[in-house]
Structures are given as C-alpha cells and as structure tokens.
Amino acid sequence: MHHTGVTSPKGVWWTPAHKSEKVWATMAFTWCMVLFAMMPLWHFRGGQNPSGIRSRVEIADYRARTQQFIADYQVRTENGMPVVAPPPGSDVYLLGSMWQWTPILELEQGVEYTLHLSSVDVNHGFNLYPFNVNFQVVPGYDYGLRVTPSEAGDYRIVCNEFCGVGHHLMVGKVIVTGSGVTSAVAPNAAPAPGGNQ
Amino acid sequence: MSTATASETRSDFRVCPTTGLKVHKDADALMKANAVVATVCLLVGGIAAILVLLTRWQAVHLLDAVMFYRVLTIHGMNMLIFFILFFEMAVLYFASAVVLNSRVATPKVGWIAFGLMVFGTLMVEWTMFTGKADVLFTSYVPLKAHPAFYGGVILFAVGAILVTCIFFATLVIAKREKTYSGSVPLVTFGGITAAIIAAITLAHGAAIYIPTFFWSMGMGNVDPQIYRLVWWGLGHSSQQINMAAMVSIWYLLGALTVGAVVVNEKISRTAFVLYILFISMASAHHLLVDPGFGPAWKVVNTSYFMYMAVLASMLHGFTVPAGIEMGMRLRGYTQGMFGWLRRAPWGDPGFSSLWLSVVIFGFVGGITGVTFGTEQINIIAHNTLRIPGHFHATVVSGTAMAFMGLTYYVIPLIFRKKVSFYGMARWQPYVFSIGMLIFSLSMTFAGTFGVPRRHWDITFAGAPFDVAYSSAVPLMLGIMAVGGLIAAVGGGMYILITVWSVFLASRSGTTARMQPSRGRCLRASTTDPSSNSPMSRWNSRSTARWE
Numbered sequence: 001m002h003h004t005g006v007t008s009p010k011g012v013w014w015t016p017a018h019k020s021e022k023v024w025a026t027m028a029f030t031w032c033m034v035l036f037a038m039m040p041l042w043h044f045r046g047g048q049n050p051s052g053i054r055s056r057v058e059i060a061d062y063r064a065r066t067q068q069f070i071a072d073y074q075v076r077t078e079n080g081m082p083v084v085a086p087p088p089g090s091d092v093y094l095l096g097s098m099w100q101w102t103p104i105l106e107l108e109q110g111v112e113y114t115l116h117l118s119s120v121d122v123n124h125g126f127n128l129y130p131f132n133v134n135f136q137v138v139p140g141y142d143y144g145l146r147v148t149p150s151e152a153g154d155y156r157i158v159c160n161e162f163c164g165v166g167h168h169l170m171v172g173k174v175i176v177t178g179s180g181v182t183s184a185v186a187p188n189a190a191p192a193p194g195g196n197q
Numbered sequence: 198m199s200t201a202t203a204s205e206t207r208s209d210f211r212v213c214p215t216t217g218l219k220v221h222k223d224a225d226a227l228m229k230a231n232a233v234v235a236t237v238c239l240l241v242g243g244i245a246a247i248l249v250l251l252t253r254w255q256a257v258h259l260l261d262a263v264m265f266y267r268v269l270t271i272h273g274m275n276m277l278i279f280f281i282l283f284f285e286m287a288v289l290y291f292a293s294a295v296v297l298n299s300r301v302a303t304p305k306v307g308w309i310a311f312g313l314m315v316f317g318t319l320m321v322e323w324t325m326f327t328g329k330a331d332v333l334f335t336s337y338v339p340l341k342a343h344p345a346f347y348g349g350v351i352l353f354a355v356g357a358i359l360v361t362c363i364f365f366a367t368l369v370i371a372k373r374e375k376t377y378s379g380s381v382p383l384v385t386f387g388g389i390t391a392a393i394i395a396a397i398t399l400a401h402g403a404a405i406y407i408p409t410f411f412w413s414m415g416m417g418n419v420d421p422q423i424y425r426l427v428w429w430g431l432g433h434s435s436q437q438i439n440m441a442a443m444v445s446i447w448y449l450l451g452a453l454t455v456g457a458v459v460v461n462e463k464i465s466r467t468a469f470v471l472y473i474l475f476i477s478m479a480s481a482h483h484l485l486v487d488p489g490f491g492p493a494w495k496v497v498n499t500s501y502f503m504y505m506a507v508l509a510s511m512l513h514g515f516t517v518p519a520g521i522e523m524g525m526r527l528r529g530y531t532q533g534m535f536g537w538l539r540r541a542p543w544g545d546p547g548f549s550s551l552w553l554s555v556v557i558f559g560f561v562g563g564i565t566g567v568t569f570g571t572e573q574i575n576i577i578a579h580n581t582l583r584i585p586g587h588f589h590a591t592v593v594s595g596t597a598m599a600f601m602g603l604t605y606y607v608i609p610l611i612f613r614k615k616v617s618f619y620g621m622a623r624w625q626p627y628v629f630s631i632g633m634l635i636f637s638l639s640m641t642f643a644g645t646f647g648v649p650r651r652h653w654d655i656t657f658a659g660a661p662f663d664v665a666y667s668s669a670v671p672l673m674l675g676i677m678a679v680g681g682l683i684a685a686v687g688g689g690m691y692i693l694i695t696v697w698s699v700f701l702a703s704r705s706g707t708t709a710r711m712q713p714s715r716g717r718c719l720r721a722s723t724t725d726p727s728s729n730s731p732m733s734r735w736n737s738r739s740t741a742r743w744e
Contacts, residue, residue, distance in 0.1 A: 002458040002527060005387075005448030005520075006218075006296050008379040013462035021464050021515065028511035032504040039500035039571060043492060046573050050485055051492035079661050100661070117488070123337045123421060125580045125649070129664050132647030134579040136487045138422050139339065143488030156664045158657075160580040160649035162333050164340070165262050168653045171660040 050135065053114065053144030062118045062142060066093040070103050078104055083175070091116060091144070094157070094172070096124035096137045098164050101157045101172025109152045109178035117143040124170070125161030134160060149176040209300065213610055219376075220611070223304035224294035228287040228611050230311055232604075235283035236695055238318070239597075242275030243688045246681070254678035255656060255671055262653045266333065269651065271325050273334030277435070277592065278353070279318050284600050285391065285442050286314070286360045287607075292388030292445060293367040299376040302366030306359055314356035320349030333651060335432065338409060338424040347410035354402045361392045361399070383459050383466065384452070387445025390469040395438045397477050401430030422489035433480035436588070439596040440510070441472055443558070446599045447517045447551055453606050454548040455541060457517070457524040465516050471509035479503035482570035486579045492572070499570050507567055514559045517551075546622045550602020553630040558595030561637055562587060582648045586641030593684075594633040601691050602626060608698045617698040621690055629687025635680025643673035 003009060017025070043049060073086045085106040086092050095102045096119040107113060117126055117137045124137040135143060157172035210219045248268045251259040260268060294301045301307060324330040329343035336342055368389070371377060381389070405427040412419045448465070451457025459465060481498030484490055525537035532540075542548045565587040569578045578584060608616050616622050646667050648655055657664045 002523070004452035004456060004524070005383040005445075005459055006452045008377045008382050009459070009462050010379040013380060015461065015463060017461045017464050020519065021461055024515045025464065025512060028508055028515075031511075032508045035504050035507075035567070036500050039496050042571070042573050043496060048573050048576055049492065050495070050572055050576055052488075054488050054491070081661070122340050123425075127580065127647060127649060129647060130666075132577050132581065132645070134486060134576055134581065134647075136425075136484075136579065138425070138488055140420065141422055141488040156662055158647070158649060158664060160652065161337075162266065162340075162651045165266065165331070167266075167651075168262065168655075168657060169660045171657055171662045171664055173662050 048133075050145075052146060053142075055142050055144075056140060057118060057142040059118075059120050059139060062093075062116075063095065063120055065116075066095040066102060069093040074103070075106065078173075081173075086113065089113065094126075095120060096126075096159065096163075096170075097121055099159070099166035099170035101159070101170065104173045104175070106175045106177060107149050109149050109176050112146055112148045115145045115147045117145070122163050123161045124159050124163050127158040127160040128174070129156040129158050131155070136161065149174075152176045152178055210298075213295075218295055219298040221294050221300045223301040223307065224290045225611060227301065227304065227307045227311065228290045228295075228607075231283045231287040231290070232607060232611075233699070234315060234318075235280050235287065236692060238275045238279035238283060239688070240692055241322075242272050242280055243685065243692070245269075245272035245275065246688075247685050248272075250678055250681040250685070252653065254674055255654075256675065257678070258654070260653075263328070263331070265653045266331050266651075267325065267328060270331060270333050271322075274321060274325065276597075277334060278350075279321075281439055281592070281596065281600075282353075282357055282435075283314065285395075285438060286311075286357065288442050288446070288603075289360055289364040289388060289392060290367075291607075291611075292385045293364050293371070296382055296385050296388075297368070297371040297377050299367055299371035299374065302363050302370050307363050310356040310359035310363070312356075313352050313359070317349040317351070317353030317356065320345045320352065324349065335428065336409075337428075338412070338419045338421050341413055344410055344413045347406050347413055351403070351406050351410060354399050354406070357395065358399050361395050364388070364392050380462075383462065384445050384449045386466055387441055387448060387469055390472055391438050391441035391445065393473050394434060394441055394476065398431055398434035398438060401427055401434060401477075405431060422487065425484060425487060426489070429480040429483040430477060433483060434477050436592060437472060437476040437506075439592060441469065443554065443596045443599045444469070444510075444513045444517075446603050447513070447555060448520070450547050450551040450599070450602055450606070451517060451521050451524065454545050454551065455521055455524050456528060457520040458527065460516050460519045460523060464512060468509040468512035468516070471505055471512075475502045475505040475509075479506055479570070482575065485570075485572055485575040495572060499572070503567075503570050507563070510559070510563060514555065514563075517555055544623045546605045546626050547602045549623075550598050550605075550626040550630075553626055554595050554598040554602065557598070557630060557634055557637075558591055561634065562591030562595055565641060566591060577647075578644065580650055581644040582640050582650050583644030585650050586637050586639075586644055589633060589640065590637040594630055594637065598626065598630055598633075601629065604691070604695055608695065612699050614698045614702055616694065617702045618694050622694050625687055625690045625694065627687075628690060629684055632680050632683030632685070632687055636677055636684055637680075639673045639676040639680060643670050643677065646670050646673075648674075 070082045070084055073084045074082045075085045076083050082103040083106055084103045088108055088111040090113060092105060092113045093116045094105065098121050117135060118141060119137045119139040121139060126135040126137050135145065137143065153176055155174040155176065157174060159167060159170035163170065209222045213220050245268045248260055249272050251257045252265045290301060293299065324343045324346040330346040332340040332342045405424060408417060408419050409424070411417050478498045479502045481495060482503060485495055485499060522537050525541060530537040530540050568574050569583065569587060605616055605622060608614050646669065648666060648670055655666060
C-alpha cells in the first residue's frame with residue numbers, strides 16, 4: 001500500500017504508525033514538554049526576565065518626567081549632555097529620540113533601580129554594550145525594568161531598532177560607580193512576578 | 198451541451214509525459230506567469246542583497262546610510278514578500294489543478310489576481326526606489342512611508358487572497374468532477390495547510406495595512422505597539438505559509454526524484470494540522486522584550502503554542518527522510534543501513550536541494566529559532582545579528598533552496614524546456630546552500646557579541662560616544678561576506694539557468710526531458726513518453742511490488 005505524496009491515498013488512511021515513527025513522535029513530544037516546563041521555570045527561577053512595570057504613557061508626560069528627573073539629580077554635563085546620578089532605589093528615566101539617548105546615567109553598583117524606557121518619536125532599541133541586553137522601546141509605552149548594576153564601569157546604550165538615517169549615531173552612556181565585590185553578571189532585570197502589572 | 202463542454206475541457210489538457218499528470222492550459226499559463234515574476238523579484242532582491250552585504254562588510258562599507266536603508270528595504274520586500282509569494286501562487290496552482298488533474302476554477306479571476314499582484318508590486322517598488330518608503334520591511338509605525346507603499350501591499354494581498362480562493366474553488370471542482378479518487382494527495386494537503394495559513398495571515402495584513410494606509414494620508418491613528426502585535430501576525434505567519442509550502446515541496450521532490458513514499462498519512466497530515474492550529478499565536482515571540490504585554494501572555498504564546506508547531510516540524514523532519522529511505526529501499530537500494538543514502542542521486546539538483554533544505558532548515562534555522570523564542574534568551578538575541586542569522590537559515594537555506602530544487606522539475610514539466618547548463622545545475626544547490634550556511638553561522642556568531650541588525654555603521658563614526666566591538670566581530674563579518682558572496686554566485690547560477698532554459702533555449706519538443714542523474718533515478722524516456730516515464734514506472738512498481 002505504498003504511494004508517494006502526489007498520489008491520492010485510497011480508502012482509510014488513518015492507520016497505525018510504524019514503530020519508528022511512534023518512537024520519534026514520542027521523543028519529539030517529550031522534548032516539547034521539557035521546553036514547556038522550562039519556560040515558566042526560568043521565568044521564576046532565572047535571574048533575568050523581560051517583565052517589568054508596564055503602562056501606557058502620553059509622550060508629553062514621559063518627556064516631562066525625564067526633564068524633571070534631570071532637573072532633580074543632574075550632577076554635571078558631558079559632551080553637552082546632562083549626567084544624572086539618581087539616589088539608590090529611585091525611578092530612572094531614559095528617553096529615546098531621533099537620534100540620542102537622554103540623559104547620561106550614573107548609577108551605583110549593587111543597588112536596585114527601576115529603569116524606565118520610552119520614546120518620544122519612533123521605535124528604538126535598547127542594547128546595553130558590552131553586555132548585550134536588549135529591550136524594545138516603543139513610543140507611548142513606559143517599560144519599567146528593575147535593574148541592579150552588578151559591575152562598575154563605563155557602558156554604552158546602542159540603538160538597535162531602525163529609527164531613520166541617523167540610527168547609527170544613536171549611542172548613549174551609563175556609568176556605574178562604586179567599588180567592592182564585583183561579579184561578572186550583567187545588570188539584572190530582576191524577576192519580580194509580584195510587581196508585574 | 199454538457200458533453201460538448203466536457204470534450205472541450207478535455208482538449209484543454211495536455212498529459213505530462215514524465216509524471217503522467219494532466220496539466221490544464223490555464224494552470225500552465227498562470228503557473229508560468231507567476232514563476233517568471235517570482236524570478237524577476239528574486240533577481241532584484243538578490244542584487245540588493247549583494248549591496249547590503251558589501252555595506253555590512255565593514256571593510257568595504259559600500260553604500261552611504263540613506264542608500265543602505267533604502268536597499269535593505271528593497272531586499273526585504275522583494276525576497277520575503279514578492280519572490281516568495283509569487284512562487285507560492287504557482288505552487289498553489291500546481292498543488293490543486295495539476296496534482297488533482299483538474300481545471301483551474303475561474304482562470305479569469307486568476308489573471309485579475311495576477312494583475313493586482315503585479316500592479317501592487319510595481320507601486321511598492323516605485324515608492325522604495327524613489328526614496329518614498331525608507332521604512333524597512335517591517336515599516337514600524339510611526340515611521341511613515343508614502344501611501345502608495347501601503348496601498349501597493351494591500352493590492353498585492355488582495356491578489357494573493359483571490360488566488361487562495363481559486364485554490365479552494367479548484368479543490369471543490371476537482372472533487373465534484375471526480376478528477377481523482379480517494380483523499381487528496383499529501384502534497385495537496387500541505388498546499389491546503391499553506392492556503393489556510395495564508396488566509397489567516399492575509400487577514401492580519403488587511404487588519405494592519407488598511408488602517409496604516411489611512412494613517413499615512415493623515416486619517417486616524419495607529420498605536421505603535423498594536424501595530425507590532427498585528428503586523429507580526431502577518432510577518433511571522435507569512436513565514437509559516439513558506440514553511441508549509443516548503444514541507445509540501447519536500448514531499449513533492451521526494452516523490453519526483455527518488456519515488457519517496459508517504460510512510461504514514463496520519464502522522465504527516467496531523468503534523469500539517471498542528472501548523473494551522475498553533476502557528477499564528479506563536480508570532481508573539483517577536484514581542485518577548487516589548488513593553489506592551491505581560492509575562493503570562495508572552496510565556497503562553499511562545500511556549501505552549503510555539504512548541505506544538507515545533508513538534509510538527511520535528512515530525513516532518515523525520516517522515517521526509519524516512520519516506521526517502523523507504524522509497525529507495527523499495528527500489529532495490531537495500532545494502533546496509535545507509536546504502537540507500539550513499540547511492541541516492543546526489544547529482545540531481547532536485548534531490549540535493551531537498552536534502553540540503555531539510556538539514557539546514559532543521560539543524561540551523563530550527564534550533565536557533567526555538568531558542569530565540571525563549572523569554573530569557575530573547576533578551577540577548579533581540580535585534581542583534583543573531584536574528585537575521587536565524588531566518589536566513591530558514592527562509593533562504595530552507596524555503597528558497599526547496600523552491601529552487603522544484604524549479605529544476607518545473608522547467609521540464611511545466612515550461613517543457615530542457616534544463617540548460619545541467620552540469621552547473623548539479624552544483625548550484627551545493628554552492629548556494631554552503632554559502633548560505635557560512636553566511637548564517639558567522640552572522641549568528643557576530644550577533645552573540647551584541648552587534649545590531651539593520652545598522653549602517655557599527656564603528657559608530659560620528660556618534661557622541663565610542664563603541665568598540667570585540668576583534669572577533671570584523672572577522673565574523675568578513676566570513677559572513679565571503680559566505681554571502683558564495684551564495685550570491687549560487688543564486689546567480691540559478692537565475693542564469695532558469696532564464697536561459699525558459700527564454701533562450703530551444704523547446705525540448707513535447708517531451709519533458711529530465712536529465713539523468715548519475716543514470717539512476719530519473720532517466721526519463723525521450724522516445725516513449727507515456728509508458729516509460731519514471732513516475733509511471735514507480736506507479737506500476739507500486740502495484741506490482743509494493744502492495
């Protein structure tokens with residue numbers, strides 16, 4: 001009863017599968033079940049999650065919040081850009097626009113902050129260099145991520161979502177200060193399922 | 198009256214001497230038209246690919262920023278939308294009318310659909326080439342293109358919807374006119390899967406492009422996050438049309454090249470149904486690091502739904518090679534465990550394309566895709582070069598490779614031409630596929646360093662702060678360029694062979710002559726077309742020996 005894929009099967013074709021197919025299908029299904037289990041498991045047990053506080057925000061409101069944040073905690077300017085050192089545990093606002101990240105952030109190592117990301121024009125992409133941590137930045141949405149800088153240093157924020165012809169010029173800066181214990185772990189978006197809205 | 202119509206209808210068919218399938222003249226003409234336009238789009242997209250590649254190869258950095266993003270838009274639209282969908286329209290006509298020996302339902306509507314698709318394509322090409330749509334393939338709102346860009350996509354999609362409707366109508370006609378008995382063949386079943394996913398996909402396309410079209414003319418508003426949600430219902434699901442079509446072509450090429458059998462209809466068909474049920478929601482993996490959606494929504498859509506579609510691919514990844522093995526064994530290649538594989542027709546471009554497509558789609562494209570669809574891994578992969586590294590392994594090494602392999606059979610079966618430069622055609626799948634493999638792997642490795650995709654200058658000249666990637670990155674991009682150029686040579690070989698065969702070579706007479714591949718599998722007779730063709734030989738064997 002063998003036929004090719006271009007021949008019409010005659011009669012009832014809902015027949016028992018060959019043993020090898022049954023074995024393979026069972027293995028494949030089991031593997032998929034392992035993957036099923038791993039995704040929620042990592043969500044609760046893993047150190048990094050893309051979840052955070054999410055809300056819609058008016059673009060003008062987000063711009064105003066960022067300006068207030070700069071006015072409150074600015075410590076100096078660098079390349080004509082404000083450098084802002086917020087107190088530990090505070091809300092930190094980063095604003096993407098064509099084609100810059102505002103402001104420069106100065107954070108302390110080992111302290112948790114809520115990092116807010118949004119855009120005032122088109123989509124942008126948050127990419128933390130050199131750690132390679134990526135988030136989508138969407139206008140009209142406030143993405144609040146709980147982050148703990150784990151290692152002191154001088155970091156860059158590269159835009160990795162196409163945002164127009166000046167896209168490649170869009171590089172921001174994060175400075176992490178403080179000595180003490182260093183670990184080789186990227187800044188964490190801490191798993192905080194309770195804090196998700 | 199009815200008998201007159203019937204006899205008229207019968208004279209509209211020709212019998213394919215190689216497969217014994219009846220080909221209706223309308224199906225014939227519609228397939229040819231769609232395949233030719235697909236090849237033209239492939240050429241445009243391929244030239245764009247070389248320009249993009251030579252710009253991302255930082256040592257060459259060919260184009261300026263404006264032209265880079267413009268050419269990248271042209272590359273994405275021509276390859277992922279126009280080339281693939283025109284080819285799939287031809288596949289839909291083949292899977293319905295040709296495989297079922299039927300006439301095409303409403304061929305006039307088929308031509309209207311073709312006209313709409315061509316007109317829509319030209320509108321989009323015009324906006325892209327004149328710099329009115331530098332928004333890339335995804336055209337994320339609020340990046341704004343000329344209304345003709347969205348309008349062109351809508352007209353193209355309407356045409357594609359019409360062809361999908363013709364496909365289903367042809368199935369109804371074939372059933373009613375009893376052009377086949379029993380159930381539809383597996384290849385047609387795969388075509389039905391592709392067509393159902395196409396209907397779902399195009400509905401998403403309408404839901405997002407129509408409001409965006411009005412928004413581009415200043416009417417109404419489109420939320421950027423909703424746009425990303427609905428657009429990926431189109432953008433990712435359309436890749437599942439490709440995948441369903443590709444898997445159907447795997448079964449088809451298996452049948453044509455080595456007489457591969459269907460090991461079990463139940464398993465293969467259930468796997469196709471899994472695609473239909475689960476693939477649309479799995480598009481959510483594009484939004485894993487987006488602000489608009491909660492973790493529960495992300496986890497449910499990208500694990501439970503996606504892995505059931507992954508299961509389907511894993512089933513096909515077993516049944517296709519298993520069917521080839523069984524087919525080869527039934528035809529006498531029974532030595533040892535791998536005698537069937539060793540003695541397979543590796544010089545037949547249809548067979549080598551099939552095999553390369555299965556292996557690279559599964560092992561490179563599939564594995565990277567499933568891992569990137571995980572919440573945590575997506576954080577280190579999103580918008581880096583790992584993403585195009587993944588989808589060039591699926592769409593190019595998988596889908597495009599399978600389409601190319603099928604073309605070596607479409608040329609003799611449908612165009613009734615001999616494949617020109619057959620010696621080159623034997624090498625073409627290897628050159629193209631190995632080039633793409635080098636390209637995909639090195640691109641993926643570069644992406645692990647965080648190198649962004651869709652980026653003109655990763656030396657960031659002129660940016661306010663310096664960024665210096667690992668010294669491995671320029672090396673990886675150099676290897677990527679070499680792989681890409683090898684693949685471009687393979688693509689050029691394909692276009693040369695197909696264009697020369699179809700337009701410049703002389704007609705091979707009424708006989709579809711398939712060149713022998715190492716003298717074993719497809720030695721089509723040029724003298725006695727009806728009785729001694731490979732397919733009819735297999736069919737007679739199947740009655741004599743296989744049952």
